[in-house]
Amino acid sequence: MTKIVALALQIVPGDARPIFRQIVDGIREDIANGKLPVGSKLPSVRGLAMQLTVNANTIAKAYNELVCQGLLESHKGLGMFIAKPTQLLSDEAQENCLKAAIASFNNAVMYLDYSAEEMTEQLLNELKKLNRD
Amino acid sequence: MTKIVALALQIVPGDARPIFRQIVDGIREDIANGKLPVGSKLPSVRGLAMQLTVNANTIAKAYNELVCQGLLESHKGLGMFIAKPTQLLSDEAQENCLKAAIASFNNAVMYLDYSAEEMTEQLLNELKKLNRD
Amino acid sequence: MTKIVALALQIVPGDARPIFRQIVDGIREDIANGKLPVGSKLPSVRGLAMQLTVNANTIAKAYNELVCQGLLESHKGLGMFIAKPTQLLSDEAQENCLKAAIASFNNAVMYLDYSAEEMTEQLLNELKKLNRD
């Protein structure tokens, strides 16, 4: 039987990201954390919309993006479920993805008064925290 | 005499970022690289607009953002120049900036088949490369 | 629930400042006065443009500058909101800001028949009035 989970998502008003993106990111994290194991059933679009007091279209958009990313599966009449992980990206695509992420990070922090070592250490800590949870 | 530089910027239509942001990011990199030393004169708003075949207002918007970030100085009738680097952001703002960059990086690479150590090592290399150039 | 405020801004055609700056300054004052408490929703870009009979782009430019200054938060599809106040500027930047303001004040009042003490006293009163409101 599939476990029905309750999401602990938080919509932060001060966050620069649009709401649907906060939801996407939050669910991605929970999957990576293991809080949402494969096969778990997610709250319904309307239910989550009520819980977060946002528009149902916004939830639908977030779920839709996660389906596109291969992280969710929509089972008609049953709901949304965490999909079995399948690595969709080729090695080359992964490499490009990492490079893009590095370039973006670089550009964001390039003029801050932190040493390269300080920043990578903080990043490493966060990365490990994700895997551990 | 101030050196007049030619930018090697490329606008990629398929890029998720808007045009003006691609320009901002590109110039930020070139300054960090040392390709644009302090005092250099940038291409004129209209000139760069022609070169990149975008509207002059778009260039002006990008230049304006860089002025806000303290990287450029604008002088009516003379042009745009690379400013002497100073830290405009408070410690708190810098911290937030780093955290946002880490969260964003995290989210982008979360499902790649790289270990946390591999990724941070590559990142560290890139960060050091910037400082060295 | 967020309060929706009506701005009492006035655009003065004869003013030396450009329109967008008059708007920026006016909103800054209203925030400092406490007329616009944290979380308030501002008039929409198009709505304020109609009210002031200026182009929507001009309003957008003013709002954008206030976002850069950390006084506003923008949320696509929702509107513009008064942000929680934080100090974005480094100590050095703040010092420069004060020095520039002093130099500018100096230059403006240099030939008036007021003593230095009279002027600073009036200024102090105004500064305190702001904090009190």
Add this chain to the structure above:
Amino acid sequence: MTKIVALALQIVPGDARPIFRQIVDGIREDIANGKLPVGSKLPSVRGLAMQLTVNANTIAKAYNELVCQGLLESHKGLGMFIAKPTQLLSDEAQENCLKAAIASFNNAVMYLDYSAEEMTEQLLNELKKLNRD
């Protein structure tokens, strides 16, 4: 006989003000300081343009503004001279001028982490420095 003065003006590239304004402000200060007593002859437009390595039109514009302000007198064929001070502003105009200066100062420093007392003290010091020199 009229004394011929050499201006110690400095054009600062990093200054936000346009060049002609830096010249206007600089001369105003020197007059207020007493470095340029009434009747002094100023450098010629072309001469000062050479000295500062700026366009002669820029100097002419600055001189012209100072004539409008009543601080300089142009004697055809002889040159520009420091005018006898005449208070052109009515009491009401002076009051408005001071109020505008205060409002502008206020708006500029409103969000800095300085107390009202700190700021007015620094301002007072600067004002006194001008009168003393």
Add this chain to the structure above:
DNA sequence: GTGGTCTAGACCACT
């Protein structure tokens, strides 16, 4: 409905 981006073109201020 909200804000964000971009274009085209005008006019102004400064050098």
Add this chain to the structure above:
DNA sequence: GTGGTCTAGACCACA
């Protein structure tokens, strides 16, 4: 020539 401001109007992204 330089940058800055403003308008008018189109199209996109988000809720």
